[in-house]
Amino acid sequence: MRPIRLAAAAATAWAAAWAGASTSGPVQPAFYKDVLPIFQENCQECHRTGEIAPFPLTTYSSSRPWAKAIKAAVLAHKMPPWFADPHYGSFSNDRSLSKEQIATLVAWVDAGAPAGDEKDAPAPRRFTEGWNIARPDAVIAMTQPFRVPATGEVDYQYIVLPTGFTGDKWVQAAEMRPSARGVVHHIVVFVRPPESTWLRGEAQPGVPYVPPRKNPDGSLRSDINGNNLANEMLTIYTPGMVPDIWPAGVAKKIPAGSDLVFQIHYTTNGKAVGDQGKIGLVFAKEPPARRALTLPAANLGFRIPPGEANYRVDAKMMFPNGAEVLSFFPHMHLRGRAFQYVAVYPDGHSETLLKVDPYDFHWQLSYKERHPVELPPGTRFECTAWFDNSVNNPNNPDPAAEVRWGEQTREEMMVGFFDVEIPADMTVRGFFTRPKKAAE
Ligand code: HEC
Structure with a gap:
């Protein structure tokens, strides 16, 4: 996986290659052949009628007016929304674009957003x-x-x-x-x-x-x-x-x-x-043989000082029984800056499973493991949140406030939700109970 900034630079180079090709021949990305497949795969879950995005990216006529905004949004990595640091983990719902996909979209816009031949269009993606x-x-x-x-x-x-x-x-x-x-x-x-x-x-x-x-x-x-x-x-x-x-x-x-x-x-x-x-x-x-459980690792006792730009809050959870991690859902409010999940295994080595950086309050996303991560009995989860209570945080409702846990968005929360799978017949209480040793 690549760091984000490199990807943007590479995308520009790739777009230049597209543009170069277009002067010496007819190779230019066109909507139906090159762009619509990307919209289907990475955008339409939200950009279709009845879903959360403000306009559909399903037809040429609905997409064309947004061409310039699309170029800006994908180059800035504003769209599609995805905040996992690519150094850690691999997620099945990762909807971020590859550098080739970004380059294709940029070259399409730069070429005047041509439609191309409708016969090249992929079959529409089916949604319920x-x-x-x-x-x-x-x-x-x-x-x-x-x-x-x-x-x-x-x-x-x-x-x-x-x-x-x-x-x-x-x-x-x-x-x-x-x-x-x-x-x-x-x-x-x-x-x-x-x-x-x-x-x-x-x-x-x-x-x-x-x-x-x-x-x-x-x-x-x-x-x-x-x-x-x-x-x-x-x-x-x-x-x-x-x-x-x-x-x-x-x-x-x-x-x-x-x-x-x-x-x-x-x-x-x-x-x-x-x-x-x-x-x-x-x-x-x-x-099923296995059941999924959603669990919260939370810290309710923090006090974020006024003006503090990078305030750290930790929460831990111990797993006396083994489990497999399926997904993560970090939750903070407007001062949330970054959030990470680290597994500390019984042999002492640790692994960062997810780092959300930057955290964006307006995009509370879940991150689903591509392959469930095994946690042997005795593994400890260490969740860390960083908060920005400074004036430089444009979302900050009141940098002069000392901020504690609370339900409203002017207050804060620190919860690392995650899903694990455990045997179907195990209770939650059983999952947190230390198993008796065979010799006892
Ligand atoms: C998870 C849902 C989701 C996905 C996936 C998504 N969008 Fe969006 N998009 C939104 C929402 C909601 C808005 C309006 C609010 C905003 O701008 O954050 C938006 C706004 C935009 C805008 C307007 C931005 C602006 O600055 O006004 C563009 C352009 C855009 N999306 C393009 C795309 C493209 C291209 C893709 C796929 C490569 C994509 N989006 C994927 C939800 C999504």
């Missing part, structure tokens, strides 16, 4: 209408729209939705879709099994609910992680992330009689709007 997963076997939707006001802060809303599942379900793919994406900062979907008491008797099914900030004993209440290990995370939605599709033979469990709990953070954007999200679930064809 309205979804980025296969057609769901079940769709669970909010029963009423939540009215998001035009301005101000909105407390996290918790919406409990019964699944009505009478048997255990194994979920192969899950996609959460808000209806008003512009006001949704994130949605965490939890599975609340029948034995969990979380929000029970407090939140009515379907009715948006804001839990009290304090427990009856006066201690601070946190519903961030559903309060206890009984509630598992099913999926997380943020703008620009790809839906969860677990590898064959690995699935997430929804026990019979469970409810889903949507935890939604709305951020107002000047216009009052209603949002009514839904989640689509594709079930595994047969019960």
Whole structure:
């Protein structure tokens, strides 16, 4: 893998080669033959009707007006959004462009963005209408729209939705879709099994609910992680992330009689709007041998001093039992600058699995391992976040503030979410319990 800056330089050289070729012969990149295949592969997941990007890159007429902006965006590595340092790891959802692809796009724009011959067009990429997963076997939707006001802060809303599942379900793919994406900062979907008491008797099914900030004993209440290990995370939605599709033979469990709990953070954007999200679930064809778990390595106790440009916060998690890592999802707010995951193996050597640098709050992405990484029993995860609370951070809402953990974006978070796969019959509690030695 190449450092980003070298790739840009090489792209310019390659574009020059394209241009040179065009003076001595007819070789010039054309839309249908050279450009559309790149748009299909790297852009259309977002740049098509009904998805998050503001214009489609599916036809010549819809793409042509954007030619100059496309050149600028790909040369600056602004598009497609992807922030993994290429020195570490290899990710199946890596949508970054190769230097040849960047050069092709640049040369196409420089040549006046010609259409070429429509006969050269690749077959259209097939998407499931309205979804980025296969057609769901079940769709669970909010029963009423939540009215998001035009301005101000909105407390996290918790919406409990019964699944009505009478048997255990194994979920192969899950996609959460808000209806008003512009006001949704994130949605965490939890599975609340029948034995969990979380929000029970407090939140009515379907009715948006804001839990009290304090427990009856006066201690601070946190519903961030559903309060206890009984509630598992099913999926997380943020703008620009790809839906969860677990590898064959690995699935997430929804026990019979469970409810889903949507935890939604709305951020107002000047216009009052209603949002009514839904989640689509594709079930595994047969019960899997392995189950996927989403786990958070978090640090809730930090204090970022005012003006500090590169403040470091660490979180650790120990794995007494072996697992394989499937994906990562680092989460910070507006002062987030970079985030990394390091595995420290039982033999003492360590490996950087992912470094997100720069971190961009507006693109909360998940990074899916191309090949699951094995963590032997006794491996320790060390997550590190860096925050920029200085005036030089253009996103910083208040460089004079001492910043602590909090739900609102003017406050901060430090969570390294990640998915692991473990044996299907192992509980979360079992996964964190040290196995008894055979001799004992
Ligand atoms: C993960 C979703 C996603 C992917 C993949 C993606 N885009 Fe975008 N794109 C967006 C969104 C959202 C915006 C508008 C917000 C922004 O500019 O950040 C955007 C904006 C743009 C713009 C306007 C930029 C500007 O400065 O106004 C261009 C040009 C663009 N994209 C080109 C591309 C091209 C070319 C690709 C593929 C090589 C691509 N995008 C892939 C989501 C995406």
